[in-house]
Amino acid sequence: MNSRRNFLKQMSGAAFAVSAAPSLISWAASVDIPGEDGLIVRSFRFVDLETPVEYFDTWLTPVPHFFVRNHMHEPSELNPEDWRLTIGGEVEKPLTLSLAELSKIETHEVVNTLECAGNGRSLYRPQVPGVQWGKGAVSTARFSGPRLRDILQRAGVKTTGKHVMFRGLDEVPGKVPPFIRSIPIEKALDSDTLIATHMNGAPLTRHHGFPARALAPGWIGAASCKWLTEIRVLEKEFEGNFMSPGYRFPNQPAKPGDAVKPEDTHVMTALNVKSAISRPSEGAKVKGSKVSIHGTAWAGEADIAKVEVSTDGGTTWSAAKLGHEQAHYAWRLWTYDWKTAKSGEYIVMSRATDTQGRIQPATPVWNPSGYLYNAVDQVKIRVV
Amino acid sequence: MSYSRRPLPYLFVLIFSTVLVAVACVPPFWAQSAVPPSPKATEDLPAGPIEAKATTACLECHEARIIVQQRLSRAAWTKEVDKMTKWGALVNPSDRDALIDYLSANFGPDQPPYEAPRSSPGKTAQGKVAPGKSPRRKNVVIK
Numbered sequence: 001m002n003s004r005r006n007f008l009k010q011m012s013g014a015a016f017a018v019s020a021a022p023s024l025i026s027w028a029a030s031v032d033i034p035g036e037d038g039l040i041v042r043s044f045r046f047v048d049l050e051t052p053v054e055y056f057d058t059w060l061t062p063v064p065h066f067f068v069r070n071h072m073h074e075p076s077e078l079n080p081e082d083w084r085l086t087i088g089g090e091v092e093k094p095l096t097l098s099l100a101e102l103s104k105i106e107t108h109e110v111v112n113t114l115e116c117a118g119n120g121r122s123l124y125r126p127q128v129p130g131v132q133w134g135k136g137a138v139s140t141a142r143f144s145g146p147r148l149r150d151i152l153q154r155a156g157v158k159t160t161g162k163h164v165m166f167r168g169l170d171e172v173p174g175k176v177p178p179f180i181r182s183i184p185i186e187k188a189l190d191s192d193t194l195i196a197t198h199m200n201g202a203p204l205t206r207h208h209g210f211p212a213r214a215l216a217p218g219w220i221g222a223a224s225c226k227w228l229t230e231i232r233v234l235e236k237e238f239e240g241n242f243m244s245p246g247y248r249f250p251n252q253p254a255k256p257g258d259a260v261k262p263e264d265t266h267v268m269t270a271l272n273v274k275s276a277i278s279r280p281s282e283g284a285k286v287k288g289s290k291v292s293i294h295g296t297a298w299a300g301e302a303d304i305a306k307v308e309v310s311t312d313g314g315t316t317w318s319a320a321k322l323g324h325e326q327a328h329y330a331w332r333l334w335t336y337d338w339k340t341a342k343s344g345e346y347i348v349m350s351r352a353t354d355t356q357g358r359i360q361p362a363t364p365v366w367n368p369s370g371y372l373y374n375a376v377d378q379v380k381i382r383v384v
Numbered sequence: 385m386s387y388s389r390r391p392l393p394y395l396f397v398l399i400f401s402t403v404l405v406a407v408a409c410v411p412p413f414w415a416q417s418a419v420p421p422s423p424k425a426t427e428d429l430p431a432g433p434i435e436a437k438a439t440t441a442c443l444e445c446h447e448a449r450i451i452v453q454q455r456l457s458r459a460a461w462t463k464e465v466d467k468m469t470k471w472g473a474l475v476n477p478s479d480r481d482a483l484i485d486y487l488s489a490n491f492g493p494d495q496p497p498y499e500a501p502r503s504s505p506g507k508t509a510q511g512k513v514a515p516g517k518s519p520r521r522k523n524v525v526i527k
Contacts, residue, residue, distance in 0.1 A: 030505070036503045041501050042449070062508045128456075174472025174473065
């Protein structure tokens with residue numbers, strides 16, 4: 001059966017319904033997507049779901065709140081008994097592993113903040129094409145599974161192996177190029193790079209790449225291919241649409257609206273330093289002489305050094321208190337207790353600095369595909 | 385004097401159960417209206433002279449929401465249409481300009497922003513956004 005039809009048939013088993021509902025947020029026409037709770041539906045077919053910023057209140061994001069980014073259709077049929085992972089290319093001994101064999105390899109855990117490179121794209125002006133993510137194509141989970149390094153060592157990487165390619169079982173519509181990307185061998189052999197089979201202690205769900213996905217911690221989400229079925233060691237970077245022109249950033253700042261030549265760009269790897277305010281929300285009315293401001297901050301392969309908050313539109317900044325839960329590659333929650341001066345409208349801003357000395361810019365660095373948005377975050381609120 | 389209080393919980397359970405059963409038997413309000421609110425699991429393209437052809441060209445591979453959330457200039461739409469045609473969208477060359485006109489007119493930079501729906505709140509989301517107002521629906525989780 002045609003795979004797309006199959007997918008639709010499967011999804012039609014889910015109940016699509018209108019939720020009559022309360023409230024502050026538009027539950028008025030919510031879409032039932034089994035296993036995904038209260039996410040912003042950027043696309044239903046294929047599935048792209050954003051985590052609302054008000055859910056950034058736990059260090060680990062519950063899986064039903066974890067954003068979903070699919071480039072194409074999910075595998076319509078995937079039997080874990082039949083699933084195989086092949087390892088080939090520049091290796092001494094090509095391997096084929098079943099899920100049972102994969103599960104026998106020593107497991108490692110990494111708490112990782114995964115962020116789509118296009119997170120914040122809708123905030124760029126002029127606007128650029130692509131999924132119009134707000135601030136929530138980012139979430140954090142405890143991923144676990146064998147180290148990619150251990151698998152590659154079993155296969156024996158030849159000295160000619162310089163890059164490692166991942167291919168998933170995504171079902172490609174039309175003549176769209178397949179979603180295949182590669183990472184450099186150094187990142188592939190890093191002790192924290194995984195073939196993840198679990199997320200927050202449970203097997204990966206279908207939306208998150210069951211039964212196995214790559215996990216390149218601290219890097220853009222696109223480096224962590226889902227529904228993984230093939231690992232191939234290459235002599236050079238993989239050449240394909242999602243390596244070029246996709247997922248590249250200008251070498252020099254571009255003027256908003258300008259085109260950038262492919263040769264003036266580079267492949268994106270690690271994430272930027274960034275923070276987000278989770279509460280109060282944009283447009284909120286808050287009462288009292290003390291307002292607690294909450295948020296989170298992350299920095300890819302670096303750690304957060306500090307988060308500052310401004311309540312006067314960026315003129316003065318005060319240090320926020322960082323949460324005690326922390327791990328390399330994971331975001332830090334933060335809070336700032338603001339003693340409000342008087343009622344009125346305020347612009348509340350947050351600004352993170354990382355251990356590499358990077359600091360969030362006041363204005364975003366525009367680029368033609370709307371990647372790596374990391375300008376200082378802000379919400380407008382009214383104190384009453 | 386606990387014996388005198390014992391019947392109360394039973395009475396309460398009986399009344400509560402009756403109310404629950406009664407509520408469960410009443411169809412939800414949208415089932416009573418002639419035109420139920422659209423669930424909009426997937427979005428529709430707007431009416432226009434080339435709507436049918438746009439539907440054929442674009443929605444074979446992805447839903448309309450991917451289109452209706454964009455706010456692009458005519459130049460950007462031209463690039464998108466040409467890219468998608470290369471990727472398999474069935475666009476008759478004689479329809480290309482009309483399709484670009486349609487997309488630019490409906491989804492240009494001056495249009496108000498598209499408001500995306502939310503997925504229905506389940507157990508995880510309850511109490512997150514509207515304290516004291518539990519969402520009425522609960523998802524059936526199928527993994």
